Amino acid sequence: VSSGPAVRARVSDSSVRRLSGYHRILEDLERQGQEVVSSARLAELAGTNPAQIRKDLSYFGTFGKRGSGYRVEDLRSQILAILGLNRQWKVALVGAGNLGHAIFSYKEFARYGFNVVAILDIDPGKIGQNWDGIRICGWDDCDALLAATGAELAVIATPAAVAQGVVDRMAKAGIRGFLNFAPRKVDVPPEAALRTVNLTIELESLTFDLRDWGRS
Amino acid sequence: VSSGPAVRARVSDSSVRRLSGYHRILEDLERQGQEVVSSARLAELAGTNPAQIRKDLSYFGTFGKRGSGYRVEDLRSQILAILGLNRQWKVALVGAGNLGHAIFSYKEFARYGFNVVAILDIDPGKIGQNWDGIRICGWDDCDALLAATGAELAVIATPAAVAQGVVDRMAKAGIRGFLNFAPRKVDVPPEAALRTVNLTIELESLTFDLRDWGRS
DNA sequence: CGCTGTGAATGTATTCACAGCG
DNA sequence: CGCTGTGAATACATTCACAGCG
Numbered sequence A, B: 001v002s003s004g005p006a007v008r009a010r011v012s013d014s015s016v017r018r019l020s021g022y023h024r025i026l027e028d029l030e031r032q033g034q035e036v037v038s039s040a041r042l043a044e045l046a047g048t049n050p051a052q053i054r055k056d057l058s059y060f061g062t063f064g065k066r067g068s069g070y071r072v073e074d075l076r077s078q079i080l081a082i083l084g085l086n087r088q089w090k091v092a093l094v095g096a097g098n099l100g101h102a103i104f105s106y107k108e109f110a111r112y113g114f115n116v117v118a119i120l121d122i123d124p125g126k127i128g129q130n131w132d133g134i135r136i137c138g139w140d141d142c143d144a145l146l147a148a149t150g151a152e153l154a155v156i157a158t159p160a161a162v163a164q165g166v167v168d169r170m171a172k173a174g175i176r177g178f179l180n181f182a183p184r185k186v187d188v189p190p191e192a193a194l195r196t197v198n199l200t201i202e203l204e205s206l207t208f209d210l211r212d213w214g215r216s
Numbered sequence C: 001c002g003c004t005g006t007g008a009a010t011g012t013a014t015t016c017a018c019a020g021c022g
Numbered sequence D: 001c002g003c004t005g006t007g008a009a010t011a012c013a014t015t016c017a018c019a020g021c022g
Helices: A013-031 A039-046 A050-058 A072-082 A098-105 A107-111 A139-149 A160-172 A199-210 B013-031 B039-046 B050-058 B072-082 B098-105 B107-111 B139-149 B160-172 B199-210
Strands: A089-094 A114-121 A134-138 A153-156 A177-180 A193-196 B089-094 B114-121 B134-138 B153-156 B177-180 B193-196
Touching (some): A013 A039, A013 A050, A013 A072, A013 B199, A039 A050, A089 A098, A089 A139, A098 A114, A098 B098, A107 B199, A114 A139, A134 A139, A153 A160, A153 B199, A160 A177, A177 B199, A193 B199, A199 B153, A199 B177, A199 B193, B013 B039, B013 B050, B013 B072, B089 B139, B098 B114, B107 B114, B114 B139, B134 B139, B139 B160, B153 B160, B160 B177
Parallel strands (some): A089 A114, A089 A153, A114 A134, A177 A193, B089 B114, B089 B153, B114 B134, B153 B177
16 A cells, blocks of 8 residues: 555564465455454454554554454555555466365465466476366466566465476576475575465474374 | 473574574485584585574574584474474464465475364365365354364465454464464464465566666 | 684574654 | 553563584
């Protein structure tokens, strides 16, 4: 939004991730017809504390009314803009395996404005198939396909071994944001952004919590 | 391992998650025939700094030799034990949709000893199908199925709206660890562990980094 | 010597606590 | 009054820097 304050301070990554959670809760509240919400109530729903919420929001401006709280609809749309979700994003999906397919079909993505406009794979058995009318293209066509579709983000759902190569080529072709599912550290150029989802790390930190429970 | 020191100090979650990353790197090094590795080299591969590595390891014991470094094979197997991966884990998968299927087929999980022993869904069209010989059962059979298979962990790949109910019932049936993919906060009893993977949060924090880039 | 292991120092994130506005 | 917004205080994580062992 043009009216948003958009302060340019250093904001922690965890803050931003929490904002995303607040947004979802505000959607629920809006659906339930709630008009205002306090930081206390929001904190309860988000599983955090009120100060955390107010601090997170304060990095971006001032959204509440003292004495009453936040207008649900306003706050939600402000957060939407802060997160850069008040527009559509064109996404290229690399890797048309099971994981790629699950991501492609994930309804939540489309709901937040992420549109898969290109699918790439190296498997000749996959190339030429299409998913919901989007043709799976070979890796050779990468640059042309990105240019033609105007993809801005890429989801990497390839084997770990090839992830870095994929990112390098796509970054060179102008992709600015990468969501990497390959369980391997990858580097991106400084002008690009990267998030990694490592599913094995999640399971392994879970078993850490449970290891050697001889007691009840 | 029985010789492991297994110190009982408060260890940060990020430390544990990094350990999981070190483990993967050590596997690679072992495969390449490397016998020893220094914290400096490991840091380089992991994208962190040597002190971080030494500190992370120091929470669990002392694994290196001053002057030379760490024996790759030893360190790897020690970390394996620390993470609780030196045994098999029986996993129940709830939700046989696209995401559930992708998780089920994810080779990395099996490689680390996570075995899906039960699959549950509520869709009558899914119930009775089988994946790799594992029959998809209805939610009504939940308790019996968990008891019969001895599942210890659960992967929640259901819609957000039902996630809490699923977790409640499964926790009551004795599941101690949950990996939740539903984009909703869920609570687990104090004796159970929980990790959440929220795919939309990842994409949304990515677009945050890229929002309003008018400059080049 | 070289590299680990670790207390001490620094840097970040979270929480407190209260001034101030509606 | 009630609840936000925020500087100050606390808690936590990372990095430094060096003593000490192989």
